[in-house]
Amino acid sequence: MSSRSSVNVLGVALIAGATVFGASAMAQSRGDRGVVTIGDTKLTVADIEARLARVPAFRLRELGPTADEQRRRALDQLIDAELLAMAARAEKLDQREDVAMRIRRVMVSALEAKIREEALAAAPVSDDAVKAFYEKNRARYAAETRIKIWQIVLKTREAADEVLEAIRNDKEWDKDAVGKWEDLARTHSIDKSTSMKKGNLGFVAADGSTQDRQVRVNPALYAAADKLGEGQIATEAVRDGDVWVIVSRRGTMRTPERTLELESMTIRNLLAKQGLDERIRAAIEGLRKQYVTELHPERLGDVTIEVGGAVAPARRPGALPRVHKAERPGAPELRDGVLR
Secondary structure (H helix, E strand, O other), X not given: OOOXXXXXXXXXXXXXXXHOOOOOXXXXXXXXXXXXXXXXXXXXXXXXXXXXXXXXXXXXXXXXXXXXXXXXXXXXXXXXXXXXXXHHHHOOHHHOHHHHHHHHHHHHHHHHHHXXXXXXXXXXXXXXXXXXXXXXXXXXXXXXXXXXXXXXXXXXXXXXXXXXXXXXXXXXHHHHXXXXXXXXXXXXXXXXXOHHHOOEEEEEOOOOEOOOOOOEOOHHHHHHHXXXXXXXXXXXXXXXXXXXXXXXXXXXXXXXXXXXXXXXXXXXXXXXXXXXXXXXXXXXXXXXXXXXXOOOHHXXXXXXXXXXXXXEEOOOOOOOOOOOOOOOOOOOOEEOOEEO
16 A cells, blocks of 8 residues: 555545544643644644544554554545645635535534533433333333234225135135235235235234334234134225225234333433434524524425426526437437438
């Protein structure tokens, strides 16, 4: 590895460290000794030690076999990164919108980290708070039975009854029940998210929750499946809003009770996050009152959202639509005997 290189992962990590550690990282006279001055920026022994502390050990080992070599090469890369950052500021790249947006994101992350540290230091989550949350939400941690449900979703009850009648009249059904169910789901189910996989909803809890946190189903499907044996199909379709669902029970999973001892760390982290969110909301409310002096939400109607998701100002009345550049023409084709 070259002793002087362009900005790499290490150089970026060292620069990023400056957002967390200040020049007063150490008060000892040794730490205050300057190592390098770059423009108006003076880096001391303490500054470099603090920034190196944030670099993973395997990255340090890539710099050289000895500590002296690691320090020299790290310093060279830090200088290179600082110089390039200075050049970028001289070119006013920090004023470019995309760059400014990244800088804002870094500052937001730094402020959130600061608020988090203050929250934990001021009011760490106590054992009593963890226990109180567990007791209040005991049903969440109780033992439960989840049922694996397959479904065929139809638009009308008549359509559902026709499918059920076809199953009942199929004398060969038991010879290949899974394969025939799969064919029916693929052919008739209007729920395209499950129709190609046997209508499989996975394991469903009594409240309609599934293994996918973003997917919940009508608890009536669980209630219908709970009356069935393994592999059985409900004799009547279940109404779910505007559709009708044929339900089949395909398995059962019983989860044990999750004790306070097992869940205490998860609950502690959850409560800590809730406290952090509350502090951030309070900080934002205070900043809004202090700095937001003019707000016109009614003017949002002048903003349109383009197909690609980009937000653009609404076109003024009478303005001509923007013409996009033509795509590069492809190879000519022979159509009807004519080269086009």
